[in-house]
Amino acid sequence: MRGFIRLAALFALTLTTGSLAAPVVKVHPGGVHDIVITSNNTVNATKPAPATSSTGPSRIKAVRDVSTNGQLPLALINNLDGSVNAYVTGLSSNNELVMLQPNGQWYYPTADPSQGTPQPINANIAIPLGPQGSTTNVILPDYISAARVWFAVGELQFFTVYSGASNGPSLVEPSAVNPSDPSAAVNWGFVELTNTEEGGLYANISYVDFVGLVLGMSLLSEDGSTQTALGLQSDAVSVICAALAAQTAQDGQAWDDLCQVDENDNPLRVIAPGDFLSTNPTAFNEYFSEYIDAVWAQYENSPLTIDTQAAAGEVQCTVQNDLLTCAGDNRGYAKPTASDIFGCNSGPFAILDGDNAVHYAVVPRLCAAFDRSTLTLEGGSVQPGLSSADYYQGTPTNHYSHHVHMHSIDGKGYAFAYDDVNPSDDVNQSGVVADASPQVLTVTVGGPSTS
Structure with missing residues (x-):
């Protein structure tokens, strides 16, 4: 769940699965008719795409000081032994729906008003990361809000839906809670950010909806200081799934149902209890x-x-x-x-x-x-x-949030909607990094670098 206002549900396509009744949910990715569209997996533009594409700067390989013109350097470190793709989605400074292309220019998705189902985005929007241990440098060409930087071991599928002649298209993102989502079998995660001229950069590692691909981040400020949110330990999904199964054995609640696995029973992600309740409304009845x-x-x-x-x-x-x-x-x-x-x-x-x-x-x-x-x-x-x-x-307590923090390297991570509430003299639990003049946002995939 973002810390941003999102579009309310546009469609109520039926999710047909019996998996959620099992102690562990096995995903079974489907097609366009298996997509469930909610306010949690949509971003709505308030302006249509421009008539011509942006001619913004090409992708560059060296980080430079661009803090004064809306451009934001991203350093993406791959610590996984495998193929990883990055995606950037959000709203431009003109409230247009944008996605970043590998050439460093915005792509402006559109939607056909004659189509009643979500339409796949087939443009080149995947940014391949280099091999294990490498850093891929990209630049966001302008200010952006309601944004996510996604990472996937494989490829994610994004869609659009038409949201009216006076508005832009609505982006339909991969859904973690839906085991039949077209991207359900992909191991993925994201960081959330907004970078505006008025407010600067605000970014967080969000576990409000789920825990998935392990990510960490750091922010270099103009004065040379660095803020960090190191993220979860590399085996966090498996460890948290085991801990929640033990908690179910102890109190009989549906904690183990929060774990999703692939066809080979490898843990993929852990769903937050609030999102789980959206499809299983009787779970945790009377718990509190x-x-x-x-x-x-x-x-x-x-x-x-x-x-x-x-x-x-x-x-x-x-x-x-x-x-x-x-x-x-x-x-x-x-x-x-x-x-x-x-x-x-x-x-x-x-x-x-x-x-x-x-x-x-x-x-x-x-x-x-x-x-x-x-x-x-x-x-x-x-x-x-x-x-x-x-x-x-x-x-009782929120054991999902508890274990997210317990297995975070530095204890930080946005594990429920108000995880940034803390006494004024205590550490911010939420893992937020923010600065009025950001220089470089570094995101690490697969756990912290060992060197």
Whole structure:
């Protein structure tokens, strides 16, 4: 799930599979009619493609200072022994749908309005990486938003759909949650980024939807400093799958169902529980129920303090008439479900038009506290307040997020929607790198370099 606003579902094509009932999901890639289009795997342009293609700079082999004109150098390091392709997707500074070609120029996908099904993109959009240990240097020719840099051991399939005469086409991306997606058997992953003139670069390694191909990144800033998010250990998918299977044996919940394997039973990816619930809505029923009741009982008798880390400062919240009510907030919070907690964007955690600044600040801090199970711990009456060492120590908890962080080399990674919520004096758990004048964004595929 991106940290960007995406297009709502355009189609509801039927997913026909019985695999999700099995303890481990075996993928079986299908065709265009097996694609399931949701807000999680689409990007919508608000402008059609230009009449002529960009004549931007060709791909170059040396990194240079281009921070002042919107161009962003990428250094892509391949630490895998195999063929790896990179893809770049996003929206241009004019809100046109763009993909990067190997020659360094934007490709502007189109969609035929006469077609009722997704249309494959057959242009040359795969950027082959060099052999194991090599670095491939490319440059994004202009500012970009809602972007992803994808990496795949093999080839990914992208599609477009028509979204109206006044809009551009909508990009249909590979879906991790759909075991019948045309790219389901490919081992892939991505980093998310946006690079604008106003805000500079913001990038993260996202595990909000799934854990797949292992990636790490670093950002060189204009002052010579470097920010890093080293990513997961090289065998993380297998290790996390084993840990979740052990957790299922312990509590009987559907943790092992989050693991997808190929036809030879090799683990491919681990699906986040919120995404898993989108196709298995009865999973994790009542998982948090006793914990939620305990939280409500505790804060009927004593206040919960939410540090908004903003102008509102610390706000006091108490349970009144079965709603958690916070001072200055325009509305209260009902008891969440497991889906609300894992997704952080539904039920009491949905942010609506007209919600005020206090509400905008409380939602991420409250949902993060539920995912990390810190609300009933000693010191948990201030959120965020406890250090990252206290996260996931309570029961029940988000074991997916817990194991993502446990098997990250530096503990960082965006494992649920508000994983960037942390006390002001503690490490940012989310693995974000950001800078107003980025010089080079380096992404490593297959684990960190050993040299």
